[in-house]
Amino acid sequence: MSGIKLARYIQELTGKLNKDNISRTNAYKKYFDRHPEIKWSLLASFVSRNAGWSMTDLKGRLFELGLSDVQQNWLFLTYERANWLIFSDAYPQLLLYEWSKELGQPLFHLLPALGVSSFMKAEWERFWRERDEKRLMYALIINEQNTIQTPIIQNPLFKKNVFHTIPFQVCEWFHFNTVIFPTVEGVFYGVSVKRFTSLHERIKLGKQLSRLLFRPELFPSFFHFTTCVPHTGSRFDMERWAGIRNRSSPFLRTCFPVIAHSLDGAKADWFHGENMEKLFQDEKLPEKIELTEWYFQKRRQLHAVFSLENWLTGRR
Template sequence: MFDPPLLSLAKEIKQAIAREKEMPEGVSLPAKEQKIVEHIKEQTFLRNQDNVERTRAYVEYYQKHTEIHWALLAHLVSRNAGWSMTDLRGELLPKLLSPKEQNDYFLFLERGNWLIFQDAYPQLLLYEECVRQKTNLFHLLPHFHVSVFTQALWNQFWREGDRDLLAVGLIINEQQHLEEQVMKEESYQKTVLGTLPFAIQELLALNQILFPCAGDGQPLRLVGETVSHFASVTERISLGKRLYALLFRDDFLLQAVFGWARGQAHTGSRKDFWPHLFHDVKESVPGKPYQRRVGDCLLVPGAKRLYSPTLRQAWKQVKHEMPAEREWYRDRSVLSYLRIPKEKAPAPVNRGEAYCRTLEKIELAVLARGKIFGAKEP
């Protein structure tokens, strides 16, 4: 049995479906509303150029509208996507992945990052316009091909202001959108999701979502979660809810994470959070066999920092095709994902040590490959 807020949302979804069916084709919007739609589309296009710009757009939005919790979560997850993109051209992974595999993985990450922004940013801008005009304009959401689930979610938020419900609903929407537009695509099944390197990433827990917390001159503390079973939409939604609870159930942690994010521009380089281990300039000497560099979260004495380029050093901008219009909402069963645990979130675990162990595992894999194939520093 659903709680009253979820029953209310189910009713709102039913109404959104009815409105979409009744919407006449080819009828123009009033000039004022058409101008709003065109402006939002233009701004979305301008901010959806690459991971750096998207990530900046999210945090700038959250600074203006702190009631939209999802915007900060999206900013932090988008930072992590950028770090994963530059890892593919960094010190270690190019020694384990072919150039084609590096490019395939990048296009997979970039497409997902682009699609989520393309879907979510118009929603954020329309809410901003609602606040500015002090009126509900969410009847314009269908003009951005937003799911009926999300249309209902915003209408309910406008009436009742439930920040947690909105944030979790947006997590669900974006992961379902990703499922329809990326995870089910045959090309990504062949080039990424069904490949041995992807399985190795899962095995080594290379995919970690890290939230740096503002420190006192020491290496930043990292909190977050390890990503596992990324191909499962249920697992991705569960991960998003855990990250949300971690971030917004502890005000001290929230301010520490937001303080760092607000003060440190996103470049895509892991130097952004750990300059003692990473540098965006390649310091190693070309042609020498790779030597172990990391131990106990510190550089081995005499070792050079790991190369972690900025995103714009590593990759050129990608021109994306607009996605096919697909409605992911099927039935009320998805509402069960909206249940939010009421108990206090467990104390955050320092993920820095786990991330260091991951780096050490990758180094061991590089060294093993070097012994077999005689790999040298490029």
């Protein structure tokens, strides 16, 4: 197969798997099962699960009192667009590595044809030589957050309709922008991001989450959960293991349509030759990583705040 045909095939397959949050989550996990040395893929699957839960929260009991329909739609579009962009950039890289393994030779010279940054081309070539799994995972974290920085975080429409709105800021005040790694024992672990719009804070979060996910004493429980619990998008997927009997959010595919995205023109390379070595340094985990009680307390607080806001404004 020629390089042009392979690039086209990879783009077509990526498009099919980039249908919605559920298809992305499952694709990342299946890829990790095939290539466990690409640890970022499992991390991405867990973060994608969390994005799905955040999406269905918008239609569930937690936010139904505090968000207008317009606010719900903008928040959903933020999660969906960011995760679509990351998948459209990262999954072709994963598939090209898969083909490189199959053929026994690096094919990373095709990455520019797939719209991938020059930063990742150099990192994949380095990984092929050195097999530094952690460095590649960190490189993919750095890349994904830079990928969404301009089109999502700095986009004037998302700033106005999402990041500068009171509901989003309330979530930040309550430290509710948290990624949770659940277990079937009903114990939840996780890390919060303090300033979601900060590129460096999101990269820091990604590295902290990677350390938590692959912590030797915890990894088997996390892996068991993601292997045995199908992803529906509903937060009940995780909460039922902690004894919650009533579903607080619906299945994702029952409440949100499939969105037809486009790249809106040529994709620019975010990397301009800066020295990125500082970003490869490890990050310490917070002292408190077991968040089960904290998680339910924060959800009660958030529900109370939105209930009060609804009562004061008389929205519904």
